[in-house]
Amino acid sequence: MDKLKILVVEDDPLARKIMEAQLKGHDVEFAHDAPSARRKIASKRSEVCFIDLKLGDKDNFGGLELIPEALAAGTYSVVMSAHDSDKIVERAYALGCEDFYAKGNESENVQAVLKRFLRKRQEARADRIFQDQFVTEDGATRAGISSALRYAGSELPIMILGPSGSGKTNLARIIHERSGRPGQFVAINCAAYTEDLLEAELFGYRKGAFTGAADSRKGKLLAADEGTLFLDEVGSMSLNMQTKLLKAIEEKSFYPLGCDRPETSRFRVISATLEDMPALVKAGKIRFDFSQRIRGLTIGLSPLSKRKGDILPLIGFFTRGGRRLSFAEEAKRKLLGYEWPGNVRELRKFVELATVGQPGRITAEAVAELLATARVEAEPDEFISEAQYRLALDKGLDHAVERYVDAIIHRNLTENAGRKTQVLSDLKISTRILYASSRRSGKPEGKNHGK
Amino acid sequence: MGNDDALTSLVHDIKAKCANLKSAAAMLRGEASKEEHELLRLMSRQARSLADEISAYQARRLGERLK
Known part of the structure; x- marks a missing residue:
């Protein structure tokens, strides 16, 4: 006590x-x-x-x-x-x-x-969290977070499930702050790295361990010693990487790349994903033992569309101490009727745009205009946008990947004034991929793009 | 102080002091001898003060009857 x-x-x-x-x-x-x-x-x-x-x-x-x-x-x-x-x-x-x-x-x-x-004091602290750090009035969300905070000081791993932009990283940081752990909060988005790069980022490496390793570098596992390692988008981690990480979690020690002496690190794991973990295990994308090791307590964060009562309090929170906004009744209805596919991140972008470019009293027309911009601008923070994710779900991953490849090649062609040799060099792709993309886009292979 | 008030006060003091004696007696188990000595001294003083209060009430009642 x-x-x-x-x-x-x-x-x-x-x-x-x-x-x-x-x-x-x-x-x-x-x-x-x-x-x-x-x-x-x-x-x-x-x-x-x-x-x-x-x-x-x-x-x-x-x-x-x-x-x-x-x-x-x-x-x-x-x-x-x-x-x-x-x-x-x-x-x-x-x-x-x-x-x-x-x-x-x-x-x-x-x-x-x-x-x-003590219980009353803890509840009062939790209430402050919902006003100052994770703004929500949704009962189920509050209950989930309160339950996670009860385990903040333990070693129990925590899994946060929720769509992109719903506040998973914010919650992980709050849990770390309440954990009393003296080390740092270290976050990594597993989807943003290839397998080799992720291994180097997590485990660190010694100078000369691989081509391009000009200097030794401390990995995230060591940086999170006595602290919290937050693995975002953990579902995208390869099976091989899962095996290596599982060993490091269980043994509290690991070998940085190119080192023959192990490093010790006592980190606590919090992970997050927008995917369904049991389905990933069933599909063979997540090892069962790895999933068991990182899923001590699971908390689900609902999309903003399922907790619309949070929209106006969140706007109040984002403008606290700055330029306050007021919404016409019709504007409020528009805000509450919108689905917010980018969730809280999209709402934050909306508020940033509104505070800078609009009169303090926001009309329904201004809301419509801002929503269109906010949606586009809220997305680049993510490795994949909500639209790309939905496209993959709708048309299949292969189709979505082709669209992604085509868009990148087209942009690079335009930036290089249609010089294909430069595109092959910039994107490190074969002529086969470039021509396949040109065919799909209906562009003649012999002609330059962007002119 | 009327008789009702005096009785109310006596009941309160008996409850409070007996409660303290009971809790103190339970604490005697496992106390070091110095602590035990101090506790017993305080308990005896409490018991005497309670007996004094009861006697004072008794005297007061006798006095009232003789009036």
Whole structure:
């Protein structure tokens, strides 16, 4: 249990002795009478204050007057009294005490109070997260995140499932910040690297380990020592890479490329994917043992279209401390009716565009215009755009890859004023690929593009 | 102080002090001898003060009857 700062207001020396024993391990101070209690409460040093109601033989429940003072100082106030008539109990709660216990069973009651206090403090912290770090009013999302935060301080690996732009990296960072781990938060998007490059990025390498390794480089695994390694788009990792990473996770040590001495790193893994993990395992794209190792606790983040109640609070959050926006009723309806395929990332882009280029009062027409721009501009941060992903789902991966290849070749041809030899060199492709692309695009093979 | 108030105060003190005695007695197990000595001293003082309060109440009641 956390070490708490506790004030005990108690005139009876035997009762003080009992409380001292019950609160062993905490930072406890005592007040014997009301004036000294007042001074100590006003110093705002205590997190919890136990108050006896009768302070002295002739006192007439002077402890009651201390309750509002403790409340005003932000202290969790608890009455422990033998005087527990309904009238007194009611009065104490009306004055703002959080708990009222009859004296006589301190060993259980004191521990129960402290547990309640800690739970309440944790809930208050979680509430702040939903206002300041992961803005959401969606009950299911809040419950999922709260549950993950309960395990933040453990070694348990966490898997975050959710569509692109829904806040997976943000959540992983929050979990790391709450973990108490002294190391860094190190994120890597597994989909952004080829297998060789991913291995070099993760494990690091020694100078000369491969062509182009001009200097030694520390990998992400070592950078995340005593911290958190966040594997985004983990579903795109090759089976071979999964085997190597699994070994590193289990043994807490690994060999950087070109090294014959292992490095040790005690990192905690949080991973994320927008794909269905069991389906990936079933399809043979994710090793079963690897999936088991990285899926201690699974949290799902819904797309923004499923939590539209978050749209306006998120806009408020993105403009906090800056230029505030106001939306006409029709504009609000448009915002709430839109599907937000790019999720929170797209909304953030929308807000950036609105704060820079629009009057503070946003009309429905402005929303339509901004949405069209935001969607295009929100996408380049991702390795694949939402549109490309949807195309692959709709027409199949081969078709989507061909479209992707054609678009890159066309752009490079244009940039090189149609010089094919330069395109072959820039993109490191064979003439076969270039001509196949030209045929698909309906461009004559012998003619230059872009002129 | 009327009799009702005096009785209410006595009931409160008996409850509070007996509760303390009960909790303190439970703590005697496993206490080091110095702590045990201090605890027993406080318990005896509490018990005596309780007996004094009961006697004071008894005297008060006798006085009222003799009036």
